[in-house]
Amino acid sequence: MLLGIDIGGSKIAYALADPAGEILARRRRPTEPTGNPEQDLAGIADDARGLLAQAGVGEGDLLGIGVSVPGPLDIDRGRVVRPPNLAGWEAVPVGKILQTEFGCPVALENDANAAALAEYRFGAGRGCQDLVYLTMSTGVGGGIILGGHLHRGRMGTAGELGHTPVEWPGEPCACGLRGCLEAYLGGVALTRRLRAQVPETSACVALAGSPEAVSTVHWVEAARAGDPWALAEMDRFNHHLAQAIVHLAFSLAPEVVVLGTIPIAAGDALCFDPVRKHVAERIWPHQAPYMKIVPAELGDDLAYRAGLCVALEAIGKD
């Protein structure tokens, strides 16, 4: 049996599956970090034991555990370095702790890489060899699968597509650099911009109650209702997203570019169609039919599948 654990900023998701990927039991709960990572991990181990008991699986039947967690990570040493949203977690040897606890191999992967693996194996990338995954939540995460394998780079820093430059020098990014994709498409940066720039006359304000309350949800809703300002901001979003995809077309030529979160909320008419059009205008005509730009498919299953894909790595089936 395989155990997948996805430690997100707001929720932890657990899934128990057989080696073929059939899910036997799953659970999700709020993250609620205590500030003490040892205590947090003891809680996670308790949850995992609960899930095993619920499915009637003995600890001895556990072949491997996979943990999907916000980066940066020290993959070789199985350590979480300093994840945002997990207070007090600093160089935590998650791999070693869980391995001692359960006596089976444990693999760690950053959440965007794990999500890329999940979409590749179980979602929008099934059947392809080369896939790029891009997700826009608080920041912008990316994962690159080439020839059916995750490309991590020697230091695990490959696929950090949120920090690819789209303006030069461009706006400041939370990472300390400027012009990063994340400074335009990341939820935090985007929300800050929407609140600062929204005109009182925009439907965003009516939906949110006040400019200070505008979120990306209001923005997408206003754009769908035809609000001109929201639509102009959507154009800007699509332009930067297309630019990042064009770079990938010429370097990696992925068969599939899978987009998560905001593009899915915005849908075909507001996001996917214009992005496809922008990209097609900036790549060669013979490339376009071989690079699909599609929504992520796993939805609520993503966290379960992401953890389980990392568990497959733990048992050497990546």
Add this chain to the structure above:
Amino acid sequence: MLLGIDIGGSKIAYALADPAGEILARRRRPTEPTGNPEQDLAGIADDARGLLAQAGVGEGDLLGIGVSVPGPLDIDRGRVVRPPNLAGWEAVPVGKILQTEFGCPVALENDANAAALAEYRFGAGRGCQDLVYLTMSTGVGGGIILGGHLHRGRMGTAGELGHTPVEWPGEPCACGLRGCLEAYLGGVALTRRLRAQVPETSACVALAGSPEAVSTVHWVEAARAGDPWALAEMDRFNHHLAQAIVHLAFSLAPEVVVLGTIPIAAGDALCFDPVRKHVAERIWPHQAPYMKIVPAELGDDLAYRAGLCVALEAIGKD
């Protein structure tokens, strides 16, 4: 024995080597296309036979032939599609023709990919796993080696780094798009710009005789002599080159970025050092030590090694 053939726009290079890569014989001659690809290939086969005879190697001892040729290629069918500088070559089945001629496997690779393989196996990339090669001759070519393997992409269009956008929309590129790296760093585009923009007072004009005669060689020489205009143009060149490398840092995180031609002519002070500095300012501090930016090492040997690396592919040793 392996035979490598590098069909360049101006020269064809042949090398005969043992499977370990020890070169037994080599030859280079002007390309001089006749306009009839069958006739050109008959001449190439004659040259190859001459080289075998010279080394005392029988045709029956030939294990594989590798052909490095300007793209685009149809790799699966062993066809050259429509290489620039080879008049009359259109969908030429080079692989099939040479296979019939010599009775051994033949592999084809575009020249930049073959050069990337050569620098990876025998040059500046020895001992690394992830390498990007970028060369600036008439155009800008690129090749990507990941995990020790060439990344071609499903349709063979990966690694076309000359067409990654560095300005948006940017200057027109010979490929029909705009803002491509090649529109700024390629020899043809660069020479056109130098001639159109050079002020009469620049040392470039004194070196070349007239603005219309200025070449990239004069430009580099003038920059080395401290000519302010030539130096400003060098800054522009370095800026765009750095931008392309930053993209690669966040997507692929290569251990080594190998630069050929113009950067080598310009050297450390004019090109490599400023490019390294620009890149370091635009990536994370912990990334910089793990991505070396170095000159290509093979020099005049490149064409021989490139063909031979493709021959290794022909016998399944890629």
